[in-house]
Amino acid sequence: MTASSTRRTTAARSRLAAVGSIAVAGALLLTGCGDQTDSGNDSGSKESASSSKAPLFDKLPADIQKAGVIKAGTNAEYAPMEYQEGGKIVGVDIDIANALGEQLGVEFKFTSGSFDGLITALNSGRYDLAMSSMTDTKQRQEGLDDKGKKLGPGVDFVDYFKAGxxxxxxxxxxxxxxxxxxxxxxxxxxxxxxxxxxxxxxxxxxxxxxxxxxxxxxxxxxxxxxxxxxxxxxxxxxxxxxxxxxxxxxxxxxxxxxxxxxxxxxAGPFGIAVNKDNKELTSALEAAVNAIIEDGTYKKILDKWGAQSGAIDKAAINGGK
CATH class of the missing domain: 3.40.190.10 (Periplasmic binding protein-like II)
Structure with missing residues (x-):
């Protein structure tokens, strides 16, 4: 898609706070069902830093340390946040994920699927996380639909951006x-x-x-x-x-x-969605987001895409309302 919930619901779901001007190219459902198809693409990122050099590698769950890969679900139809170009998934979220991978010593591999099926696929174990301009809301955290009906276990969010x-x-x-x-x-x-x-x-x-x-x-x-x-x-x-x-x-x-x-x-926060049982990964991602904010990498990425007004000062867990 040339453009995108809150990828990716709350009655005002806005995947968020203002991203003022977008100078260069580039909103989900509460836990919804939806078929997904592997795109066959990964992030196209350069090799991540080796685990021996990555400062946050030891914070990751053992299975991810062993695999050396974080499986990420997205809906690559929301330029400039995530979209497909030249057979690869690219965008703001992809660049941020690659920077997180450098801190964690693992590679993020993205698969594109339907937005309204991302949380279901995450909680079924298909993905380790979902990163798709998804607005962090209480409904998604708790796995509720817009009428308060329980649909699933919900997810935890690591907030990394804001938009409206x-x-x-x-x-x-x-x-x-x-x-x-x-x-x-x-x-x-x-x-x-x-x-x-x-x-x-x-x-x-x-x-x-x-x-x-x-x-x-x-x-x-x-x-x-x-x-x-x-x-x-x-x-x-x-x-x-x-x-x-x-x-x-x-x-x-x-x-x-x-x-x-x-x-x-x-306006509200975009969050990286993680299974509620995977507290280690949530904590590691929070630390990684803060690390790239502190070392200036985060700002450089947002500057590249003209998305500076979406910047946050510090990561948060489940900061959405």
């Missing part, structure tokens, strides 16, 4: 949309299982409460389909993570397909 929800429209903004509130009585397109789908649902309820018509929400399996719907005029707007929406507006059709309207809303 943004509305994008066809270039020229033919319907004069200025904010998410202007979508009452309109058709909006979104990726299924994302926090921004939840944001639209919450706004639709607010519309009817105020005596306006509800939003006709069209949810798609992937964000590319949602973008196509907006581009064709079938939907007046799409909703996405702010950095993804900005990148989409800059890149699609040479910048002539879409534009972002209004300010980003519902």
């Amino acid at each position: 929800t943004a509305v994008y429209v066809a270039k020229g903004n033919p319907k004069g949309i200025k904010s998410i509130e202007d979508l009452c009585g309109q058709t909006a397109a979104v990726q299924r299982g994302t926090t921004y789908e939840a944001a639209l649902q919450a706004q639709s309820k607010a519309c009817t409460k105020d005596g306006k018509k509800k939003i006709d929400i069209e949810s798609f399996e992937n964000d590319t389909e949602a973008q196509t719907r907006v581009k064709s005029g079938g939907a007046v707007a799409g909703v996405n993570d702010y950095p993804v929406a900005v990148d989409l507006a800059r890149k699609a059709d040479g910048g002539n397909a879409f534009e972002v309207v209004g300010e980003q809303v519902d």
Whole structure:
């Protein structure tokens, strides 16, 4: 996808706090079900530092130390955060993961699958972690759906970035949309299982409460389909993570397909999702995120992608609301 929940739900799922300007190319469901397909791609990273030199290698679980690899699930359709280019999965999250791998002395190998199946696949043991612009929310932590029903064990998050929800429209903004509130009585397109789908649902309820018509929400399996719907005029707007929406507006059709309207809303943290039973890995990742923040690597990565405004000062575990 050219752009992306909160990859990747909370009624305002926004995979988050503002990533101000995205200068270069590049939102999940609470534990949802969904088939996934191995992409056959890994991160394309350079070899990680050897375990003998990596400062945090000993913090990893024994099985990962032995394997020398962390299996990571993602939905590589959210430029600039994670997307496919030249047969490889690349993006902000991939560069951050590679830097974490240097600290941990292991290689991150990414597989792309459906966003709304990432948590289920993680808890089934297919992945060691999921890293896909996923907004850290209490619902995901506890494995609940948007009505509070228990769907699974939930996950722990290691927060490493922040962003918010943004509305994008066809270039020229033919319907004069200025904010998410202007979508009452309109058709909006979104990726299924994302926090921004939840944001639209919450706004639709607010519309009817105020005596306006509800939003006709069209949810798609992937964000590319949602973008196509907006581009064709079938939907007046799409909703996405702010950095993804900005990148989409800059890149699609040479910048002539879409534009972002209004300010980003519902800012919150992106987190690396880890099985709740894997406390060692969670702790190791927290230490690694803090290490790359402290040594300046983190800043260099965000600068490379123009994602500086998404920076955090310190990693957190389960910091989402």
